[in-house]
Amino acid sequence: MTDTISLSGVGRTYTRGKKEVQALTGVDLTIRQGEFITLFGPSGCGKSTLLRLIAGLDTQTTGEISVFGSTPKKASASKDIAWIPQSSALLPWLDIKANASLSSVINKRADRSGSTTRSPEDAVGVLSEVGLADFLGSRPDQLSGGMRQRASIARGFAQGAPLMLMDEPFSALDELTRDTLRIRLLELWEHHKKTIVFVTHSAQEAVLLSDRVVVMSPRPGRIKEVVDVDLPRPRTWELTETPEFTAKVAEVKQILWSAWEGDE
Ligand SMILES: Nc1ncnc2c1ncn2[C@@H]1O[C@H](COP(=O)(O)OP(=O)(O)OP(=O)(O)O)[C@@H](O)[C@H]1O
Ligand SMILES: [Mg+2]
Known part of the structure; x- marks a missing residue:
């Protein structure tokens, strides 16, 4: 498989007056072509920051990002990246x-x-x-x-665009609509063969959608662990009722909680 996106030692520090906020540090990640990958973690752990860096909407303070062998800004300028925000634009x-x-x-x-x-x-x-x-x-x-x-x-x-970046696209919707759209999105992804980087707060959503879940931890934001979701596709609602699904959701949540505990 060809590598679509690679990040190496990526960090982003924001300056607020005299104060520096380290939003992300030491992010190493390779995303494969055609993969559905999710950035999962608590509020403020740098998910949107990371997505914006991949989109070329912001620039990292340290490290390198390559999107289709180019910089994110160039990939974006050649319309290789589609950005889907939280509420429809x-x-x-x-x-x-x-x-x-x-x-x-x-x-x-x-x-x-x-x-x-x-x-x-x-x-x-x-x-x-x-x-x-x-x-x-x-x-x-x-x-x-x-x-x-x-x-x-x-x-x-x-x-x-071969790469789609989605920052919590379902978070403003009611639960029923959200459930339906998750399955619709998977059908579209399977049909159109895109690479999708998706941001969510929901462990269930991350496990249902993804090939891999990137669990992030805060202060400063970094990757805690990348979890393979080896559940069969196409994913359906029936799958969410199975012990395998529940166990994977529990595993992802456990990693998140251990990240919090390690933070204290
Ligand atoms: N433009 C900015 N200027 C200063 N600080 C920022 C800026 N954007 C983000 N931050 C800080 O960087 C950190 C990560 O923010 P980010 O928006 O990436 O988090 P997130 O994981 O997407 O959170 P949420 O789940 O709430 O959307 C936070 O501490 C935030 O305050
Ligand atoms: Mg965010």
Whole structure:
């Protein structure tokens, strides 16, 4: 497998007046092409900071980051990275078909698989995959929060970027919608063969979605352990009822708690 992203000795220190906040330190991680990997940890452990560094939205203070053999900023400029925020960032004056097609207009190019050229039809296809085929002409304010987030995710997939970065994309949604969208996201990922780096506070969500869970610990943020999730795919709701799933969630939580204890 080709390495998609590699981080070596990555740290980020913020300066607040005279005070320095070490948000991240000594992060070494290699993410494989096509992998679903999750950054999991408590509030303030540097998950968003790490994701922003990979996205090229911020620059590390120490260490190196390579995205497809390039810098994150260059990979981002060549539209190789799609960013899906916590709440949908759709343009309010455009309908969702136009919203989802927007980046494909800017980004009319062969994707990394070398074959597909993105077009508004791709956007319609992905919107249908997330169950929004009947709402193509609706503006964001005419949709529910869950539908907006589905449209936002569809836009990310329609962009054709091989790498998707998602920072707690479901955290503002109710539990039922969240449960449905997790499975929808897995279906999209399996169909479109992206590499996904996903941030969450939820051990269940991390285990359900991921090939590997990166458990982080705070002050300063660092990787505590990377856990392989060797549960079968495709993942379904039935899986969450099994002892294997429960045991994996417990394992991930245990690592998190031991990180907290070690911190005191
Ligand atoms: N722009 C900034 N300026 C100063 N400090 C910052 C900045 N961004 C983040 N920090 C600090 O860096 C640390 C990590 O923040 P970060 O947002 O990455 O955490 P997180 O794991 O995403 O938390 P949450 O789960 O609450 O979203 C925190 O102590 C935060 O206060
Ligand atoms: Mg965050």
